[in-house]
Amino acid sequence: MKKTVMRTVGITGALGLGLALAGCSGAAEPAASGPAEVTFWGWAPGYADAVDAFNASQDDVVVTYEEVAPGAKGGYDKMLNAVTAGNAPCLAQVGYETLTSFAAQGALEDVSEFANANEDEFTPATWSAVSIGDGVYGAPVDQGPMALFYNKAVFDELGIAVPTTWAEYQAAGEKLKAAGKSLSASYLNYDYAGFDWQAEAPWFSVDGDSWKVSIDSPEGQKVADYWQGLTDAGLISQAPMWDQSWYTGLGDGSIATHVGAVWIAGVLKGSAPDGAGKWAVAPMPQWEAGDDKVGNVGGSATAVLKGCDNPEAAWAFAHAMSTDPDIYTGLIEAAALYPAATELLDLPALGEPDPYFGDQVIFDVFAEASPLVTTGWTWGPNMPETVGFLDDGLGKAWSGKSTFADALTSTQQQTVDALEAQGLSVAE
Amino acid sequence: MHTSSTRAVTTADSGRRGLGRTGAGAPAPGGTARRSGGRWRTPLLFLLPFGVLFIAMYLVPIVFAFVQSLFTLQRSGLGLEAPTLDFTPLANYTRLLGDTEFLASLGRVALFGLVQVPVMLGLALLLALLLDSRSARGKGFFRLAAFLPYAVPGVIAAVMWSFLYSPVTSPINTLLERVVGTGIPFFAPEIVLWAVANIVTWGWTGYNMLIIYSSLQTIPAETIEAARLDGAGPARIAWSIKIPMVRPALVLTAVFSIIGSAQLYNEPKVLQTISGGAISNTFTPLMAAQAQVTAQNYPYAAAQSVVLALLVGVLSFTFFKLTNRGER
Numbered sequence: 001m002k003k004t005v006m007r008t009v010g011i012t013g014a015l016g017l018g019l020a021l022a023g024c025s026g027a028a029e030p031a032a033s034g035p036a037e038v039t040f041w042g043w044a045p046g047y048a049d050a051v052d053a054f055n056a057s058q059d060d061v062v063v064t065y066e067e068v069a070p071g072a073k074g075g076y077d078k079m080l081n082a083v084t085a086g087n088a089p090c091l092a093q094v095g096y097e098t099l100t101s102f103a104a105q106g107a108l109e110d111v112s113e114f115a116n117a118n119e120d121e122f123t124p125a126t127w128s129a130v131s132i133g134d135g136v137y138g139a140p141v142d143q144g145p146m147a148l149f150y151n152k153a154v155f156d157e158l159g160i161a162v163p164t165t166w167a168e169y170q171a172a173g174e175k176l177k178a179a180g181k182s183l184s185a186s187y188l189n190y191d192y193a194g195f196d197w198q199a200e201a202p203w204f205s206v207d208g209d210s211w212k213v214s215i216d217s218p219e220g221q222k223v224a225d226y227w228q229g230l231t232d233a234g235l236i237s238q239a240p241m242w243d244q245s246w247y248t249g250l251g252d253g254s255i256a257t258h259v260g261a262v263w264i265a266g267v268l269k270g271s272a273p274d275g276a277g278k279w280a281v282a283p284m285p286q287w288e289a290g291d292d293k294v295g296n297v298g299g300s301a302t303a304v305l306k307g308c309d310n311p312e313a314a315w316a317f318a319h320a321m322s323t324d325p326d327i328y329t330g331l332i333e334a335a336a337l338y339p340a341a342t343e344l345l346d347l348p349a350l351g352e353p354d355p356y357f358g359d360q361v362i363f364d365v366f367a368e369a370s371p372l373v374t375t376g377w378t379w380g381p382n383m384p385e386t387v388g389f390l391d392d393g394l395g396k397a398w399s400g401k402s403t404f405a406d407a408l409t410s411t412q413q414q415t416v417d418a419l420e421a422q423g424l425s426v427a428e
Numbered sequence: 429m430h431t432s433s434t435r436a437v438t439t440a441d442s443g444r445r446g447l448g449r450t451g452a453g454a455p456a457p458g459g460t461a462r463r464s465g466g467r468w469r470t471p472l473l474f475l476l477p478f479g480v481l482f483i484a485m486y487l488v489p490i491v492f493a494f495v496q497s498l499f500t501l502q503r504s505g506l507g508l509e510a511p512t513l514d515f516t517p518l519a520n521y522t523r524l525l526g527d528t529e530f531l532a533s534l535g536r537v538a539l540f541g542l543v544q545v546p547v548m549l550g551l552a553l554l555l556a557l558l559l560d561s562r563s564a565r566g567k568g569f570f571r572l573a574a575f576l577p578y579a580v581p582g583v584i585a586a587v588m589w590s591f592l593y594s595p596v597t598s599p600i601n602t603l604l605e606r607v608v609g610t611g612i613p614f615f616a617p618e619i620v621l622w623a624v625a626n627i628v629t630w631g632w633t634g635y636n637m638l639i640i641y642s643s644l645q646t647i648p649a650e651t652i653e654a655a656r657l658d659g660a661g662p663a664r665i666a667w668s669i670k671i672p673m674v675r676p677a678l679v680l681t682a683v684f685s686i687i688g689s690a691q692l693y694n695e696p697k698v699l700q701t702i703s704g705g706a707i708s709n710t711f712t713p714l715m716a717a718q719a720q721v722t723a724q725n726y727p728y729a730a731a732q733s734v735v736l737a738l739l740v741g742v743l744s745f746t747f748f749k750l751t752n753r754g755e756r
Contacts, residue, residue, distance in 0.1 A: 076722075077721060077722060080724060100508075101724075103508050104503070104507050104508055104509075104511075105510060105511070105724055106509055106510020106511070107510075132508060133508070186704070206506060209505045209506060210505075210506070211506060237596075238595050238596050239595075239596045240595075240701055240702045240704070242701070243594070243701060243702050244591075245594055245596040245597050248597075249596075381506065381507050381508070382723055382724070384722045384723055384724070385719075385722070385723035385725075388709045388719050388722065388723065389709075391705075391709070392705060392708040392709050392710075393705070394705070395703065395704055395705025395706075395708075396704065396705030396706075397705070398704060398705070399595075399615070399704025399705055399706070401617060401704065401705055401706065402705070418723070419507075421523070422501050422502065422503050422507070422511065422725075423502045423503045423504055423507075424503050424504070424505070424506070424507045425504070425505050425506070
């Protein structure tokens with residue numbers, strides 16, 4: 001009796017652990033005559049409506065939309081598992097930052113034979129984000145030029161001028177602190193990358209046939225040094241970014257700024273409704289007065305996954321979702337997406353005053369910012385791993401347990417080690 | 429039984445070979461073999477549903493994970509094509525031995541188990557004994573109240589606790605600051621493990637209490653009665669009669685808890701986002717393996733899982749052997 005119990009316990013223990021590795025997924029696409037069928041995995045608000053609008057507008061392709069967890073929260077794992085298992089959907093929402101990593105897993109389908117004809121319809125920066133070498137792996141949907149979001153009501157009340165440089169931003173933080181308020185936030189992974197992007201401190205670049213890793217560059221350390229100063233001075237909110245307490249702070253005015261991408265507007269409206277009428281948008285603070293350099297956070301593509309049996313139909317939908325004025329108007333309203341397609345930059349929806357932002361036409365700020373996004377940023381071949389290293393370090397830095405300088409140094413080292421361990425060629 | 433004749437033959441056969449009373453399954457020569465195959469058909473049929481699921485859901489994934497762990501991912505140049513898998517049986521395991529983060533995660537859950545399991549089981553035993561005592565009132569209520577946290581799914585419980593621990597809004601700290609003037613830094617590096625342990629203890633004490641309590645129920649009333657007549661008080665009865673008699677239940681819950689500690693994942697994973705870096709990506713062995721999955725390095729994740737499974741197996745076995753020594 002006891003023996004049996006013991007053996008069962010031993011086996012169950014061992015087996016339960018093995019199971020932790022077993023993934024799950026499922027989406028088969030029956031090939032049928034009649035309209036082509038395409039399945040699309042995504043998570044952004046408004047995508048389901050975009051699919052419905054597309055299906056209603058034509059009879060050749062029927063798209064089935066399935067919502068998955070946001071990429072970094074399991075969506076990407078699910079997609080890659082499905083590709084490995086051979087039952088992936090044709091299309092998936094993949095952020096630009098992850099696209100290279102997907103390509104490096106052999107998880108994407110090259111659709112350049114259908115897509116190349118449409119290249120001129122997109123901004124050069126977003127087109128280069130979906131192209132690797134001669135291959136094109138999806139349609140760019142949006143871009144994420146950055147700006148300064150600030151609580152105008154709080155700034156006016158405290159008599160703080162809108163900061164135009166990072167030094168002024170720090171000074172604004174001091175005044176906010178004196179009034180018991182703070183700056184946002186504990187930026188991690190890609191949210192943090194936007195600052196290095198602005199400072200022209202790319203994390204990766206390609207040098208011949210080798211990767212160059214430069215997370216720990218002097219320019220990157222300058223940015224780190226700045227945030228270290230603000231953290232040491234206690235100017236940054238202790239509310240973890242994306243946590244409920246962060247949303248609450250943005251809503252009630254205790255967190256009075258956020259430097260982020262255009263889609264932060266949608267986040268504010270959706271998750272901090274109490275801030276309505278108080279927030280405003282201004283250009284991103286600059287390192288030197290008179291500069292005009294902007295960073296980018298996020299933006300994603302409708303990527304074609306490996307094994308898609310009808311890439312032409314898949315491209316037809318991906319292209320339409322990114323370029324059709326009616327469909328895209330819905331995306332702007334639902335998620336404050338900022339189009340990657342140049343023709344859509346004149347959409348009426350982008351010229352409307354927004355009551356949440358005190359009737360400011362916020363997209364005017366981003367229309368100016370978009371062409372100022374610095375060039376030369378390249379994403380690495382295993383971003384999920386790199387940002388895992390980075391977040392361990394940055395998390396400690398924001399909470400004062402370690403420093404930003406250490407976070408960059410250790411991320412650099414761990415990334416180089418991990419890439420070399422897999423046989424990639426790395427030049428430091 | 430319809431096969432009594434077969435059994436007679438087999439028994440006689442085994443007896444002749446001096447095997448004593450072995451099971452009836454010993455292969456019998458000649459004509460009896462076919463008939464003894466027949467007597468296995470029914471039990472096999474009953475075993476089939478379990479057997480199929482066991483093989484498909486347990487054995488196959490384990491073997492698959494083990495086989496995967498013998499390969500390493502290899503790329504070249506910029507690595508923009510799908511990686512290849514090289515058969516290098518020991519490479520992942522060698523890397524693992526030098527992986528300080530993973531080794532630290534093993535040490536962390538070991539320390540966790542060493543402290544949390546005795547505390548939780550001690551509490552569970554105490555609660556069970558209180559419920560079982562003659563003077564207990566409101567048994568139904570207390571049993572349910574202690575068990576209730578277990579009914580809350582682990583992740584939901586962790587989310588709830590993350591509100592209680594939150595560095596900005598923690599009501600616990602708000603209260604403490606008002607009363608004693610200082611809060612508890614739940615996410616300080618030296619405290620965070622015990623903040624996690626607290627959640628696990630909260631969630632699982634009631635469950636273990638129920639197992640121990642139901643075991644207490646099986647102690648014959650005569651035994652307790654006899655002890656009482658001999659003049660033993662409640663404490664003495666608990667110590668000398670009840671606890672020794674629920675020993676098997678304690679061993680069982682201990683082994684379950686050791687396995688649970690090794691598989692720690694939900695609670696630290698949920699707390700990670702608000703922990704200010706105190707809970708790293710490799711805080712527990714399973715989190716480390718999951719981080720490797722996210723990095724698409726399945727073979728290394730498989731190796732980590734195999735090592736963890738082996739360690740847990742050995743540990744459970746050793747614990748069982750040790751606690752069984754001296755009995756019988």
